[in-house]
Amino acid sequence: MQARKPVIYAGGGAIASNAEEELLQLNQILDAPVTNTLMGLGIYPATHERFLGMLGMHGTYQANMAMHNADLIIAIGARFDDRITNNPSKFSPGAKIIHLDVDHSSVSKIIEANVAVFGQVKNSLKAMIGLLKQHSDKYDKNNLKEWHSQIAEWKSSHGLNYEMYKDESDAHAILPQAVVQHVYNVTNGDAYVTSDVGQHQMFAAQYYHFDKPRRWINSGGLGTMGFGLPAAMGVKFAFPNEEVVCITGEGSIQMCIQELSTCLQYNLPIKIININNEALGMVKQWQDMNYGGRHSESTYQDSLPDFIKLAESYGHVGLKVEKNSELKEVLEKAFSMKDKLVFVDIYVDPAEHVYPMLVANNSLEDMWLSKDKKT
Known part of the structure; x- marks a missing residue:
């Protein structure tokens, strides 16, 4: 009182x-x-x-x-x-x-x-x-x-900038934050959202505004890469008439990607939003911040599959986005296909970091706000 x-x-x-x-x-x-x-x-x-x-x-x-x-x-x-x-x-x-x-x-x-x-x-x-x-x-x-x-x-x-999606200029790379904001807008904030682990997980948590409990399906402290796709399948089984979105990254999605076959078998038309920065983004971010950008076992851009062909080989729809000007239109197209699993492979800025970020072993008021700015 x-x-x-x-x-x-x-x-x-x-x-x-x-x-x-x-x-x-x-x-x-x-x-x-x-x-x-x-x-x-x-x-x-x-x-x-x-x-x-x-x-x-x-x-x-x-x-x-x-x-x-x-x-x-x-x-x-x-x-x-x-x-x-x-x-x-x-x-x-x-x-x-x-x-x-x-x-x-x-x-x-x-x-x-x-x-x-x-x-x-x-x-x-x-x-x-x-x-x-x-x-x-x-x-x-x-x-x-x-x-x-x-x-x-x-x-x-x-505070966070919730209007990044409004910048549709192709003068710069797609920002992962803007991807989540577009997904939020296209789904009217009413989807069931699953995620894997890493930068995309944090961006989803920061920029998708959940107004109801049990709409954010996450492995939390278990830190389970590969969780997002099977979790989305389970949600779609439970709520076949609801919009179910898996926000993932190109590293996590490959851990259970064979379940795309199960999705076809059981007709599970989920939407997969692959925030593709061609790296294990959170590992790379820590290596940028703590090891002067000396990357070890966190980048693999020359060995990634063609996710569009891979999705199509499983009988699904694959869509690729590389420009800001295409992002909104492609996402609207993906979510308009109610009876299809659509895999949207979105190439984002590989240098983008998740902020704020707590400074280790300090208090909650000690944060990195950007790459060159601390509280």
Whole structure:
């Protein structure tokens, strides 16, 4: 009730507990900023004005800054893993922690909780909502105006650019961020999206705005390259009338690409968006940043298959994009083929990195914002 800089930090446990309605109801009372983990995306609507975006290693500037400067963190079905905390000794130094989780072993394991609430978070949130309603006269949303103003300033100064898709100039290479933005627009933000692991995974998490839980199907901390295609197949089996998209990279997709045969056998018309930078992009990014661009076992542009011919050999449709001016039209064509699996091979800028990126062994306010700019 006394907090002036609260943050709600919700993870995959909130989705597992089907707590989306309770989380919304809680924040109708609190009016606090909300951030999600990679596995929690969709538990709180990404288009809501209080949503900060994902936090952590490749979280948004405003989410990481809000967490670092918070005086109260309400953790809901999240585990404070190393992608979130960075250096635990420097994590949110001024915050009290209320931690809701069903798993006793996850609470106070990495970050000590001041208040621990055990049980299904859906039920815990219902109880919290009831208590807050009983004491509504003691809480004033207006006390958070200064906090919301600070967050708006952070977002304005270093927030993500969600309008990259508007640049259709062929004077430069296609940006992977723009690919995800186009996919979001073409699908009206209502697709089931699976991904593999790497840069494309982070770009999808950053730039596809999930307003519902269980629309983002991801291997998370398991880091499983090859997960995206079979996961998309499973979603399409479960929801045959829904749009299902696998956002992948040319490295990950080859790990289970033989399942294109299964897709033909069972008539699974998913859409595969291959963000092709001709490298293991995240490995290459770390080699760029930590080893002066000395690449080892991360590039293979001369040994990649012709993905269009490969998709066609499995009986599917293959489309190739190499120019910005072609991107929107080709994606619209791909998604218009409702009864076909379409493999869209999109060649993107191989030098592009994922930002923000936490500076290792530091706090959440220590970030790389671009190749040559740190906080």
